[in-house]
Amino acid sequence: MTKELMKGNVALAEAAVRAGCEAYFGYPITPQTELLEHMAARMPELGRVFLQAESEVAAINMIYGAASSGVRTMTSSSSPGISLMQEGFSYIVASEVPVVIIDVMRGGPGLGNIQPAQSDYNQITKTAGHGDYRPIVLAPSTIQEGIDMVTLAFDLADKYRTLVFVALDGAIGQMMEPAEMPPMQELRPRPDWAITGQGDRAEKNVITSIYLGPELLGNFNEKLQDKLALIEENEIRYEAEGTDDAELVVVAFGTSGRVAKSAVSHLRKQGKKVGMFRPITLWPFPEKELAALADGGVKKFLVVEMNMGQMIHDVRLAVGRNVEIEFHGRAGGSIPLPEEVAAKASAMLEVK
Amino acid sequence: MSTIALNPTELHIEQKLMYKRPLALEEVTTSYCPGCTHGTAHRIVAEVLDELGLQKQTILVAPVGCAVFAYKYFALDGVEAAHGRAPAMATGIKRVNPDKIVFTYQGDGDLAPIGIAEAIHAATRGENFTVIFVNNAIYGMTGGQMAPTSLPGQVTTSSPLGRDSELTGAPMHIAELMASLPGTAYSVRRSMHDAKHTIQAKKAIRKAFETQMRGEGFSIVELLSSCPTNWKMTPNEALHWVRDEMLPVYPIGDFKT
Numbered sequence: 105m106t107k108e109l110m111k112g113n114v115a116l117a118e119a120a121v122r123a124g125c126e127a128y129f130g131y132p133i134t135p136q137t138e139l140l141e142h143m144a145a146r147m148p149e150l151g152r153v154f155l156q157a158e159s160e161v162a163a164i165n166m167i168y169g170a171a172s173s174g175v176r177t178m179t180s181s182s183s184p185g186i187s188l189m190q191e192g193f194s195y196i197v198a199s200e201v202p203v204v205i206i207d208v209m210r211g212g213p214g215l216g217n218i219q220p221a222q223s224d225y226n227q228i229t230k231t232a233g234h235g236d237y238r239p240i241v242l243a244p245s246t247i248q249e250g251i252d253m254v255t256l257a258f259d260l261a262d263k264y265r266t267l268v269f270v271a272l273d274g275a276i277g278q279m280m281e282p283a284e285m286p287p288m289q290e291l292r293p294r295p296d297w298a299i300t301g302q303g304d305r306a307e308k309n310v311i312t313s314i315y316l317g318p319e320l321l322g323n324f325n326e327k328l329q330d331k332l333a334l335i336e337e338n339e340i341r342y343e344a345e346g347t348d349d350a351e352l353v354v355v356a357f358g359t360s361g362r363v364a365k366s367a368v369s370h371l372r373k374q375g376k377k378v379g380m381f382r383p384i385t386l387w388p389f390p391e392k393e394l395a396a397l398a399d400g401g402v403k404k405f406l407v408v409e410m411n412m413g414q415m416i417h418d419v420r421l422a423v424g425r426n427v428e429i430e431f432h433g434r435a436g437g438s439i440p441l442p443e444e445v446a447a448k449a450s451a452m453l454e455v456k
Numbered sequence: 457m458s459t460i461a462l463n464p465t466e467l468h469i470e471q472k473l474m475y476k477r478p479l480a481l482e483e484v485t486t487s488y489c490p491g492c493t494h495g496t497a498h499r500i501v502a503e504v505l506d507e508l509g510l511q512k513q514t515i516l517v518a519p520v521g522c523a524v525f526a527y528k529y530f531a532l533d534g535v536e537a538a539h540g541r542a543p544a545m546a547t548g549i550k551r552v553n554p555d556k557i558v559f560t561y562q563g564d565g566d567l568a569p570i571g572i573a574e575a576i577h578a579a580t581r582g583e584n585f586t587v588i589f590v591n592n593a594i595y596g597m598t599g600g601q602m603a604p605t606s607l608p609g610q611v612t613t614s615s616p617l618g619r620d621s622e623l624t625g626a627p628m629h630i631a632e633l634m635a636s637l638p639g640t641a642y643s644v645r646r647s648m649h650d651a652k653h654t655i656q657a658k659k660a661i662r663k664a665f666e667t668q669m670r671g672e673g674f675s676i677v678e679l680l681s682s683c684p685t686n687w688k689m690t691p692n693e694a695l696h697w698v699r700d701e702m703l704p705v706y707p708i709g710d711f712k713t
Contacts (some may be wrong), residue, residue: 161573169517
């Protein structure tokens with residue numbers, strides 16, 4: 105395979121096709137619409153299911169049905185659409201069916217705008233619906249990473265029978281970069297728990313999220329927490345650069361992470377002891393790894409986000425009160441410039 | 457001393473099996489109130505599935521409401537949908553299992569208000585599944601609130617002075633509404649207030665499933681049902697209320713076949 109110049113949304117859609125997505129249900133919303141359009145053309149070509157739903161609420165419940173039947177299924181949307189899907193997310197996690205969501209984030213709150221943003225950090229990492237759970241959230245910073253993450257997302261969704269997000273901002277969705285596609289995967293067989301009609305099975309299968317009685321629901325929640333603990337133990341991913349001797353570390357994900365990388369590389373050339381830490385999984389959050397940096401002597405952290413400061417709270421929890429933390433970011437569709445980040449980091453370093 | 461032969465076979469008495477549990481129903485106690493016609497609806501749906509030999513290839517989508525545990529009562533593969541979302545979930549299931557029989561079982565508090573968009577669009581697309589729509593003119597499980605299907609003047613816990621149609625609208629005619637949509641192949645209303653009407657209801661349910669088996673599109677059977685508990689009536693009074701009060705508002709009919 106050779107690299108091709110691909111648009112983010114189209115590349116991620118094709119990656120889902122290659123990962124064996126058998127059914128896509130979605131609703132148009134900018135800036136993810138090319139993803140839906142690619143699926144509209146590709147899925148029927150392969151004899152798979154594409155359906156444009158009447159709303160995001162319907163789309164997520166169609167996915168809930170298809171996932172209950174044991175096929176790899178997904179949708180894509182953007183921030184206001186993700187808000188609408190929260191009902192389905194909660195049922196999906198509670199029913200333990202595997203689902204992948206691609207969230208091409210835009211500016212909020214409200215109708216906001218269609219510019220790139222990282223406005224959904226809180227709503228997708230802090231439960232994404234009612235009840236006690238966390239979806240797995242993967243945040244790519246390049247189109248290639250996004251492609252690879254779509255495959256990973258389906259694998260993790262199947263492995264843990266849970267909800268997995270690939271969360272990118274509109275910039276990654278809309279831009280073009282050279283990237284390589286994985287080969288086409290075989291469709292995986294239906295798992296034994298799937299709802300397919302009883303057929304030759306000895307018992308009927310049931311998928312539900314209702315546990316009447318405090319003990320039943322209590323026990324289910326304990327079980328769910330055990331699963332989340334296992335995910336936290338096994339699935340944390342991050343990228344760190346120049347953190348070993350760093351006095352200051354810039355923490356950022358997605359496009360902000362990319363900007364941070366440029367800023368840090370610029371500062372290193374000036375001989376400044378600056379590192380970059382990019383959470384790749386937003387949940388499970390690399391809390392211990394960040395704590396280790398604080399414990400290992402990093403005194404200052406600069407958190408950069410395309411919002412008004414959402415991930416910064418997780419960074420604070422991780423690094424504690426004995427270090428200095430500052431924030432640089434804006435909401436509304438502005439992407440922070442490497443020069444701004446470098447200037448802010450330099451200013452922080454000057455304060456002794 | 458002679459013995460009297462008590463064995464019916466020896467006496468040559470012809471015996472005819474009059475009643476047995478359908479295969480498609482589990483042998484369990486349900487959570488339905490005494491006198492509620494959900495049990496009747498379950499029974500006739502299960503009998504139809506037995507008669508058509510569909511038990512092992514049918515998937516049930518249960519609603520939120522009194523029938524929330526329908527998946528426990530039917531001996532079928534089943535899922536439990538969010539409130540009103542059964543037609544969306546059934547769409548997802550049927551699209552990836554086109555060779556299976558799929559039906560939703562929904563009440564009027566589930567389908568008519570919160571789930572109307574999902575129902576209308578499933579019908580419009582001609583989704584090839586069946587909806588069993590149980591209309592008792594009230595929200596049962598939450599304790600008797602007004603529904604879009606409540607009758608004018610009907611006293612409920614959220615219309616304590618009786619439903620005022622000026623303020624809260626008039627009863628919603630789901631079977632007629634669904635019949636007006638292009639993808640609907642079969643939409644009828646039946647009642648379960650006496651044996652004769654229940655037999656007619658069963659025939660309609662059979663036709664709905666046959667419509668699905670032929671792949672003709674969306675099918676729905678609206679069943680007028682009683683709710684003695686929330687109507688604050690005896691089971692018999694409740695059946696009479698279906699006949700005397702509901703039927704004039706909700707006429708039995710074939711709106712699309």
